[in-house]
Amino acid sequence: MTRTFFDRPDDSSGMDTKPLGTTGESVSELSLGAMYFGSRIDRETSFALLDRYYEAGGRFIDTANIYATWVDGYDEPESEPLVGEWLEERGVREEMTIATKLGFSYGDVPRSLDPALIDEEIAKSRERLGIETIDLLYIHVDDPDTPQVDVMETLAGAVEAGDVRHLGASNVPAWRIARANRIAAEQGWPRFEAVQTRFSYMIPDRDADFAGQLPASDELLDYCDQEDLTVLPYSPTMQGCYDRDDRPIPDGYVRSENRLKMDVVETIAERKGVDGNAVVLAWMLDRDLPTIPVVGVSTMEQLEANLQASEISFTDEERERLNAIESLGFEEWDLRGE
């Protein structure tokens, strides 16, 4: 048996899993977002958070080639190298599912899904992560200027070469994902199995602008539901606003429905003695459609609070209250009938 840093006698992980699309594989139901690891969050804290997540049974880490080059003083990607170092130092590469993304601009890399650029960025991410194969590669954003057939062919080539195992799409409209997947099916190429989308319990205004970040829509969630794609909500707690006096409801979300939603979360959190953010994460885990929140934290207390989501279950009454106020992707949109 290979001994790891953690020296666990058995590898029975404490965290439940959810299916990853139609791949036949399952992944941890809470993914750990590494966006600010190595930049805003220093190395020591990042390692401690990764260790604790692992210890709690988490095996699914989310990063991207651009993380987090927009932070002052960090022009170079720091998240991928830090995750790579952690994998190496702890000797746990084989146990972990590593997701990364490409397509947004950083440094002198333009925002594009040009085939040559996809190949280059995959090579750079593998190098930075120190891994042979990226388990899940997302296109981070759509590129209307590159034909989708070229994008899917390039991604298929990367899978064929063993550089990537599975594909996902982030910040891409539902119809474009459906179209790309139809092209892939026609050509016998791998399809997008997972969708990472801006999605929380509160629903944004229709005209809210999140600078390239695309909020979930009924249509997107229904597509994922009917075609068995896993949904991965990012920024799921909207900066922890479900339990922080210093974080009011963010711009783009200030509506009466969301105030009611806040009240419901607060009531349930208080009743259960848990963090409101954990209630929101648990609500995501409770959905019928496989939903894996990508959890962002900067302190151990936040991680502990959010890990509680796996332990929270709702009564029928609580579930009804949570879903009674305008919700995305629920029955009313389901046009299939019984």
Ligand SMILES: NC(=O)c1ccc[n+]([C@@H]2O[C@H](COP(=O)([O-])OP(=O)(O)OC[C@H]3O[C@@H](n4cnc5c(N)ncnc54)[C@H](OP(=O)(O)O)[C@@H]3O)[C@@H](O)[C@H]2O)c1
């Ligand atoms: N695909 C995409 O386009 C995209 C976009 C954004 C993010 N992501 C992914 O999603 C991950 C999470 O995104 P995010 O960081 O924006 O998530 P988030 O849930 O909106 O925000 C995380 C932040 O909220 C606060 N927080 C979270 N839980 C808390 C708790 N229990 N108590 C108090 N405060 C709490 C902390 O803020 P402080 O650190 O300020 O205390 C934490 O850093 C990222 O790491 C990344 O992997 C993907």
